[in-house]
Amino acid sequence: MAQQEVVIHTDNVKRKFDDRQILNGISLDIYRGETFVIMGGSGCGKSTFLRHIIGALKPDSGKVALLGKDLSKLSEDEMDGLKKRIGMCYQNSALFDSMTVGDNVSLPLREHTKLDRSVIDIVVKMKLEMVGLRGFEDLMPSQLSGGMRKRVGLARAIVMDPEVIFYDEPTAGLDPIVAGVIDKLIIDLSKKLSITSVVVTHDMKSVFTIADRVAMLYDGKVLEVGKPEEIKKSGNQMVQQFISGSPDGPIRFFQQKDDYLEQLIK
Amino acid sequence: MGFFAKIGSVILKTAKQTSELVGLFLETVTWIVVGPIKNKFVKRDGIFSQMVFAGLGSLVIAIFVAFFTGIVIAMQSAYQLSRFGANIYVAPMVSIGLARELGPVLTALVVAGRVGAAIAAELGTMKVTEQIEALDTMALNPIRYLVVPRFLALLVMLPCLTVIADMMGIIGGFVVGVFNLHLDPYRYLTFSFKFMAWKDVWTGLVKSVTFAVIISMVGCYMGLNTKGGAEGVGRSTTLSVVTSFILIILFDCILTGIFFFANK
Numbered sequence: 166m167a168q169q170e171v172v173i174h175t176d177n178v179k180r181k182f183d184d185r186q187i188l189n190g191i192s193l194d195i196y197r198g199e200t201f202v203i204m205g206g207s208g209c210g211k212s213t214f215l216r217h218i219i220g221a222l223k224p225d226s227g228k229v230a231l232l233g234k235d236l237s238k239l240s241e242d243e244m245d246g247l248k249k250r251i252g253m254c255y256q257n258s259a260l261f262d263s264m265t266v267g268d269n270v271s272l273p274l275r276e277h278t279k280l281d282r283s284v285i286d287i288v289v290k291m292k293l294e295m296v297g298l299r300g301f302e303d304l305m306p307s308q309l310s311g312g313m314r315k316r317v318g319l320a321r322a323i324v325m326d327p328e329v330i331f332y333d334e335p336t337a338g339l340d341p342i343v344a345g346v347i348d349k350l351i352i353d354l355s356k357k358l359s360i361t362s363v364v365v366t367h368d369m370k371s372v373f374t375i376a377d378r379v380a381m382l383y384d385g386k387v388l389e390v391g392k393p394e395e396i397k398k399s400g401n402q403m404v405q406q407f408i409s410g411s412p413d414g415p416i417r418f419f420q421q422k423d424d425y426l427e428q429l430i431k
Numbered sequence: 432m433g434f435f436a437k438i439g440s441v442i443l444k445t446a447k448q449t450s451e452l453v454g455l456f457l458e459t460v461t462w463i464v465v466g467p468i469k470n471k472f473v474k475r476d477g478i479f480s481q482m483v484f485a486g487l488g489s490l491v492i493a494i495f496v497a498f499f500t501g502i503v504i505a506m507q508s509a510y511q512l513s514r515f516g517a518n519i520y521v522a523p524m525v526s527i528g529l530a531r532e533l534g535p536v537l538t539a540l541v542v543a544g545r546v547g548a549a550i551a552a553e554l555g556t557m558k559v560t561e562q563i564e565a566l567d568t569m570a571l572n573p574i575r576y577l578v579v580p581r582f583l584a585l586l587v588m589l590p591c592l593t594v595i596a597d598m599m600g601i602i603g604g605f606v607v608g609v610f611n612l613h614l615d616p617y618r619y620l621t622f623s624f625k626f627m628a629w630k631d632v633w634t635g636l637v638k639s640v641t642f643a644v645i646i647s648m649v650g651c652y653m654g655l656n657t658k659g660g661a662e663g664v665g666r667s668t669t670l671s672v673v674t675s676f677i678l679i680i681l682f683d684c685i686l687t688g689i690f691f692f693a694n695k
Contacts, residue, residue, distance in 0.1 A: 219568055242469075248570035259565040262556070273569045276474075276576075 170197040171233075172329055172361045173218055178227035180213065187213050188224065189385030197328075200355045200362040202372050205382035206407065206416070211365045212256070212333055214382065218363065219253060219331060220244055232328065249277055252322030256334040258314040260306040260321070266293070267302030270321045277325070292320040296350060312343035319350060323360075330354065332364040336371050348374045369408055373397070381407065383416070452652050455574070456644065459582050459651075462575045477580040485546045485581075486588030490595070492545065493538050497596035500533055501525055501603025509612055518612045522622035525604030526597075530631045534597040536683050539642035542589060543675035547650040550581055551671035554654025555664040563655065573655065582647040589643035590636050597635070634690045641686060642679050649675045 173195040180188040187210045195201045205211045216222040217229055220236045229236045234247060260269050271289045274280055280288075293299045296316040306314055315335065322330055335351065336344035348371050355362045366372060372379060372393070379396045381388040381404050389396060389404050396404060406414030432440070466472040508524040554577060557563050563573050601623055608614045653671035657663045 221564060221567065245570040245572075248568060251568070253565070253568045255561045255565060257560060259561040261562055261565075262560075263553075272571075276569075276571055 171195070172197045173363065174230040175218065176228040178214070178217055178224045178229060180217065180222065180224050187385055188217065190227070191385070191387055193380060193387060193390065195361065195363060197361055198355070198359045199377040200351065200364065200375050202364045202366060202376040202379045203382060204367055204372050204379060204407070206367065209382045210385045211382050215331055215333055215363070215365050219251060220248070249325055250328050252325065252327035252330045254315070254318050254322045254330065254332045254335055256337060258318035260314055260317055262306055265302060266298070266304050266306065266309070266317050269306065269317060270324050272321070273325050288324065292324050295323070296320045312339050315339065315347060316350070323354065327360065329361045329363065332362065334366055335364060336366060336368045344368065344371060351375050369410070452648060455578070455652050456648050458574050459578050462579050463583070466575060466579070471575065473575060473579050478583050481580045481584035482588055485542070485584045486591060489542050489545055489592060493541055493592045493596050494599045496537050496541055497529070497534060497599040498603040500537060501529065501600030502607050504528055504533070505604040505607035509607070519614055519618065519622055521604065521608055521612065522619045523626035526601050526623040526627050527631050529597050529600040530627060530635045534600060535593050535635045535638040535642065536679065538593045538596045539589065539639060539646065539679050540676060542592065543646045543679060544672055546585065547646040547675045548668050548672050550647065550650030551653040552664055552668045554651060555657035555667040558655060558657045559660055559663060578651045581651060585643040585647040586640065590639045593635060593639040638683060638686050641682050645678045645682065646675050649678065
């Protein structure tokens with residue numbers, strides 16, 4: 166990394182839902198221009214962590230700083246200003262059902278800028294071209310396939326030319342080719358536009374294709390951070406088990422076996 | 432859980448929901464007041480499309496209900512009044528009864544069933560598919576962007592619908608009066624408005640404005656608080672209609688009481 170400007174800084178972020186400690190002290194630094202992948206099993210808190218970075222959820226304790234600003238100290242207006250500088254791709258794309266593809270992508274421009282409609286139309290066409298969907302402006306989201314919806318979601322996320330893009334499981338539920346296309350888009354965007362990307366995923370193939378650095382989350386904690394090669398060679402058994410996808414190892418999927426009989430006859 | 436614990440938890444939950452509902456209302460009003468100052472007011476086309484949906488879309492059904500209600504009141508009151516040879520008093524009976532009570536209430540119930548349910552279902556679906564969260568991430572406040580237009584649209588359209596319903600009900604009564612009770616059409620219309628005071632109309636409109644607030648706020652609140660997928664959306668929709676109905680009748684009673692006793 167040539168520049169080492171910290172874009173996202175979290176310090177000992179903790180969050181509890183009811184009795185379950187979902188985030189158990191996460192401290193990470195993410196630098197400008199890099200593609201940072203957060204991986205971990207389902208329910209390990211990675212999506213929840215993402216929502217803490219973008220300010221949708223507030224931590225019980227700890228500090229989150231996005232683009233150099235401490236989220237807990239921002240007013241609503243300042244937070245809105247910050248939100249305009251980030252983009253977010255949702256797991257199920259979260260397109261607005263009542264609007265056409267074109268209106269979905271142009272919504273942030275229409276609401277936040279005073280650009281002329283003709284300029285907005287051009288920008289929308291450019292962004293849709295980037296995701297390979299030019300000419301689909303007038304379709305409704307319900308007429309699109311899952312992969313196309315994800316790409317429209319991506320076009321919408323980048324329409325304001327954000328500095329940071331967050332992806333929540335960008336390749337989940339897609340066929341391998343579409344997943345590969347999405348991975349390539351993520352790489353292209355971060356390389357061509359030097360956007361910082363934060364990707365939450367458990368798709369191992371995609372992790373090692375796109376990542377500059379990887380963090381593995383387990384049980385609300387950071388297990389290991391490093392370059393993909395370092396992670397691959399990691400001595401940590403849990404990380405190795407996650408990469409190989411083996412059901413046997415230190416990460417137990419099944420509960421303790423002792424109380425099984427007890428529960429059955431209770 | 433014991434009996435009293437159950438009652439306690441129901442009361443606590445209702446109190447919490449009521450305070451959240453009032454909170455939503457206050458926040459909506461704040462956006463309407465502060466929005467234009469901060470240059471962050473809702474786009475006009477958003478409000479207009481909601482007005483078309485809530486107002487124009489409910490017009491036929493509101494007219495239908497009011498017209499037949501007018502006919503029914505005329506027949507029911509003629510049943511008693513004819514015994515005293517006072518058939519002509521069917522006219523003010525219908526016009527005043529509609530303006531003060533049935534016009535606002537029946538229109539509100541119809542709109543709650545149609546528009547309130549649609550609001551809850553739409554916002555509920557948006558909530559469970561992360562669309563509300565996506566709006567928020569784009570720095571678009573969901574209350575400003577979704578609740579305010581629906582609130583304003585109903586606030587304007589429900590009183591309009593009520594006035595139209597009042598007139599349609601009077602026409603319904605007129606049909607019975609003229610063709611069935613053989614009253615003179617001119618005399619019927621004169622009597623319809625002779626006993627009607629300005630107060631009868633505006634108290635009805637105050638009611639319908641209150642009902643508009645209830646329907647839009649309950650629908651939006653239930654929608655925005657939807658949890659648990661498709662089943663949750665169904666639950667919010669049902670709950671929004673049931674809650675609106677109960678609140679409409681409750682506030683109708685309260686407001687009628689206020690107007691009744693304030694007159695003395």
